Amino acid sequence: MADRADALLVGGPRRAAPRATGPARRLRGDLSCAAVAAAFVLAQVLLVPPAMGLGWDEIVYVSQITAHHPAAFFSAPRSRGVTLLAAPVASWSSSTALLRLWLAVLSGVGLYLGLRAWRGLYPARVLATAGAFFATLWITLFYGPQAMPNYWVAVGALVCVGSWLRARREGAGRAPLWGVAAGAALMALMRPADAVWVSLPLLALALLRGHWRLLLAVLGGLVAGGGEWVIEAYAWYGGLGERLSRASEIQGGLGWSVAVDDQLRSLGGRALCRPCTGSLAHPVVVAWWCVLPFLAVLGVLVAARAGRAARAAVPFACAVTASVPYLFMIGYAAPRFLQPAYALLAIPLAEALWHLVRAPNGRWRRGAAAVTALALAGHLAVQLAVLEGTVHRNVDARRAWARTAGELHRLGVRPPCLLVGTEAIPIGYYTGCSSGAVGGNNGNTTPARVTDTARRRPVAVVLLPDAAAPGYARSWTRHRVGDRDCLIAPAGGGAAG
Incomplete structure (x- = not known):
């Protein structure tokens, strides 16, 4: 059945399938993928300081489960998957270093399982190369040990798509079907909308070819992973439509909006490019991003000539649909948004690289191999340079939040307390205060409730330098903090009405 489907996708007859590998060869393949995953964990620990403070989004996710800080406002687009990943450590320890080490190890296990889902579809060298490419992107190294969802959508995509292709083969058994459901569930648990976009080609192909078990596996996984998000929509947001509408509003309104140039600007190490102004990143920095789709297309063509078109075309199609909303439907960018697409494109890209350096008879193309090795070395150097700058800026920013928290403590703003205004969520977390906003995307309180709270506990409004005070806090004492x-509200009340 899989052979006939491959032939239909290619548009011609399928060549003879490669011979089955023996146990020893499978073991070597597993070890090569495990080595890549282990190196990925080690690189995270060495290159991203475990003690680096939590970022804004991390604070939102982690604060939901920790007993050491008040929970931050959880907006409509967010899902609880990252909170569950962090829970085994964050639920009992306030150590950021311990949490990062836990997530680094977990991300390595996730990468190994994601690559292992493709076992039998590609040679071990292709899978190891794909894993190494994805793992050495500065985006992957930076976000691997962080409490953020996009990397885990990428892992779920690898598991789901690889298992889907294995399940198509006759006699594959039930294990790949469980892999399809597990991968879809992981994606939906982390970011339900992303899970749907990644799964569209799988659903369409399963429906067109009548693969009903595959169709049910994908749908079942999406429902299992996204069920909590839907239930929460009805419990807290007035229904699924209301939550989707609010999520779209927070994201700037989903619709036709070309963000390709925004992604190019973000590749220089900007965690969030909103609004995305300024010049594009240096051509050397964005070169890999421009070359990636062409190499992936070459990988699809190589696989088609070898009679295994679906094995490269399906991940390529899923990568395309995964990237559509972030390239053409929002007006800002963050490099992490495209992690699922990068993970899936890494498979045909690795196929293309091996095609370039080795002839069909197994001989090395020495000239091509030398050029490819030089290009990959340059690519790695650029990724590490961007990573170093990104880590440095983020460490400084998070230390600045901690210094501001220390100054607020000196001024008498200590837990239990409330912070509102600019960067209230991260500064509030570092101060140990609850955070609030009287409007905007994180709006969760009102001026009346803020002034009422100020009568019982310390309250402070954080503003940009020399910004006008809100009406309810005009009589409060202004301090320059960092x-x-x-x-800062007067002790015991005194807030303006």
């Missing part, structure tokens, strides 16, 4: 102004 690069921010803070309005």
